[in-house]
Amino acid sequence: MRLLVVLGIFILSFSAKAQSVSGVVNNANIKPLSDVLIRNLASKSHAHTDINGKFTLEETKAGDSLQISKQGFSTQKLKLSSSDFLSIQMEEKPFLLEEVTITNNLKYLNTISKIDFEIQPISNSQDLLRKVPGLFIGQHAGGGKAEQIFLRGFDCDHGTDINITVDGMPVNMVSHAHGQGYSDLHFVIPETVDNIDFDKGAYFVDKGDFTTAGYVGFNTKNGLQNSSISFEGGQFDTFRTVALFNLLNKENQFAYFAGEYMMTDGYFDAPQNFNRINLFGKYSAKMNNGDKLALSVSHFKSQWDASGQIPDRAVNDGTISHYGAIDSNEGGNTSRTNFNLQYDAKIDQNTHIKSSAFISKYDFELYSNFTFFLNDPVNGDQIKQKENRTIVGFQSEYDQKLTEKWRFKLGAGLRNDNNTDVELSHTLNRETVLDYLSLGNVNQTNLFTYSSLDFVSGKWLINGGLRLDYFKFGYEDQLASTYTNQTQTKAIVSPKLNFLYTQNEKLNYFLKLGKGFHSNDTRVVIAQMGEKILPETYGADLGLNWKPFPRMIINSAIWYLYVVQEFVYVGDEAVVEPSGKTQRKGVDFGFRYQLTNWLFWNTDYTYTHARAIDEPKGNDYLPLAPVNTLTSGLSLKDLKGFSGSIRTRFLGDRPANEDNSVLAKGYCITDFSVNYQIKKVTIGVNIDNIFNTKWKETQFLTESRLVNETNPVEEIHFTAGTPFNARLILKYIW
Structure with missing residues (x-):
């Protein structure tokens, strides 16, 4: 009998610990928001929304306090009254650099890229490569030829010394008729990036x-x-x-x-x-x-x-x-x-x-x-x-x-x-x-x-x-x-x-x-x-x-x-x-x-x-x-x-x-x-x-x-x- 009681307490405690909550995050127009951070202030667990605005947060139960944050939106806090499916709506606000934090990310230049994207959207195809700090381009054939690229003391010609991809697909052309690594990025519509x-x-x-x-x-x-x-x-x-x-x-x-x-x-x-x-x-x-x-x-x-x-x-x-x-x-x-x-x-x-x-x-x-x-x-x-x-x-x-x-x-x-x-x-x-x-x-x-x-x-x-x-x-x-x-x-x-x-x-x-x-x-x-x-x-x-x-x-x-x-x-x-x-x-x-x-x-x-x-x-x-x-x-x-x-x-x-x-x-x-x-x-x-x-x-x-x-x-x-x-x-x- 004592063994059953102990086993029951263990199962209950495990169930409580294993609880989770799911939900969706939208903007004011009821459009899903991706990459929203949801943090449990009690258990310290966290989750991010996917492209559909959905998330599942582990180690979370009724009574816990959640913090919902995303750049460009007002941070919210809420206390869970139940483990029902959550529907959260976030309000847009002016972009604030003070909300950007230094994280343990080896690719921190991506954070710089997000900031530049937020305040300077791409307006033409020339801007695509110029978003990389220190990268310069030159066009010398009527706008149809790939740009000449300069980065870190390299005349990269048209891409010989810089790896370029779109959605994981390579842009560089090996053994190209004009030059090794030739990278024509003009097939990208800037507004889709x-x-x-x-x-x-x-x-x-x-x-x-x-x-x-x-x-x-x-x-x-x-x-x-x-x-x-x-x-x-x-x-x-x-x-x-x-x-x-x-x-x-x-x-x-x-x-x-x-x-x-x-x-x-x-x-x-x-x-x-x-x-x-x-x-x-x-x-x-x-x-x-x-x-x-x-x-x-x-x-x-x-x-x-x-x-x-x-x-x-x-x-x-x-x-x-x-x-x-x-x-x-x-x-x-x-x-x-x-x-x-x-x-x-x-x-x-x-x-x-x-x-x-x-x-x-x-x-x-x-x-x-x-x-x-x-x-x-x-x-x-x-x-x-x-x-x-x-x-x-x-x-x-x-x-x-x-x-x-x-x-x-x-x-x-x-x-x-x-x-x-x-x-x-x-x-x-x-x-x-x-x-x-x-x-x-x-x-x-x-x-x-x-x-x-x-x-x-x-x-x-x-x-x-x-x-x-x-x-x-x-x-x-x-x-x-x-x-x-x-x-x-x-x-x-x-x-x-x-x-x-x-x-x-x-x-x-x-x-x-x-x-x-x-x-x-x-x-x-x-x-x-x-x-x-x-x-x-x-x-x-x-x-x-x-x-x-x-x-x-x-x-x-x-x-x-x-x-x-x-x-x-x-x-x-x-x-x-x-x-x-x-x-x-x-x-x-x-x-x-x-x-x-x-x-x-x-x-x-x-x-x-x-x-x-x-x-x-x-x-x-x-x-x-x-x-x-x-x-x-x-x-x-x-x-x-x-x-x-x-x-x-x-x-x-x-x-x-x-x-x-x-x-x-x-x-x-x-x-x-x-x-x-x-x-x-x-x-x-x-x-x-x-x-x-x-x-x-x-x-x-x-x-x-x-x-x-x-x-x-x-x-x-x-x-x-x-x-x-x-x-x-x-x-x-x-």
């Missing part, structure tokens, strides 16, 4: 190829709160329209469609005839067992003419204007169709398996003329770069919280690029192929696996991990007299080790250590017989995140990056060029301050010292490596219906050659935007370069010859940056 995951350096095991300077992951919205349509028109015959339609918004299912069309003649003397169409659809659902599904389909097509890069001498002697062209027949067209599936399986409360699979069909054709009449004095030096690519891949990650102190992750995946008719040819007026310089088929496969372990104890978080990548490169040279399918294989191991010490909710320190790499073009791999074709990088970051005042956040780091010998395939010339060991070191500094409930100030500054190790001093500069960058601005949010910003970006002078005898001149540009919302209608104005500064957006030290010249000349060639450019925006929401 929900958040940006980014970090600098190669410190996380789930990021592989091209992760040297850092990575950027864009995540699209799972659902829409409202439907909307907007129209934008302005100078240079510019027109853009975007429509987002909320197709399904049920308790456990969401679906929407987004479409974008844009056209402009551009600000150059020769019309750019640019147009782009984007279509995007996404469906997401949560199963009864807690599993989550997201399926997206998109199609993108763009075509344009371009004025290309022009030489200083032609502008200085009045042959052409600052916005002129030597060969106005440059330009191209490109398209990409994507199918992407994401599935998050909930095994139990502490275990998840996240999987994704994708297939992309990609076409590219680009016409350029960098040297004019240097190689062919009669027909000119126009080149065509073309490819037809299919990409398939998948990735799966097992994530388990072993105990309160230990967390384990194990992942694996595959990517295959089948790239046919990769062409570099000498052409005339885009019509006639005068000579094939390179033509072949590329088949490249990347198999990878990784694991990591997190250990949390007191104020410490220690993260260690290991990644293994295996590559198989295949190339069929169609210009060879006999059929040859040449292959090479290579593997690389990349260890990571990170430390985070969180002193309190106002201050933490971090040390990040890691090895990264980027794969080389398959044509380089074949030419080098598989030797030295996965150039490694070794990096370290030491820094802090600090909140000295309730409405101020500072993040800063000193860093070092070493790159070993590598070979570079120059897609514009079909040649292989060696590059020696390099080192980069620098300082990153970020500052966020909320002056009032509606006025914000943010600043990001970077300094980089980049040098070649094996070259003599004075002849060891890295061409086009940024030295000083600064972005700063004031943002206005929700002041009696008004929102807007004024932002300045500064890129300092930088070396254009190895001995620093030629400089790529810097620039300082200020942009302005303002909009006013009244009920369901928003009217706004965006102005690029409000001071109408004449500047050079991209610059290269190039040897070229004009049609009337006997001898070639090496000097700066540039693409002009936008002059004063105003656009009016009208948006309707329902």
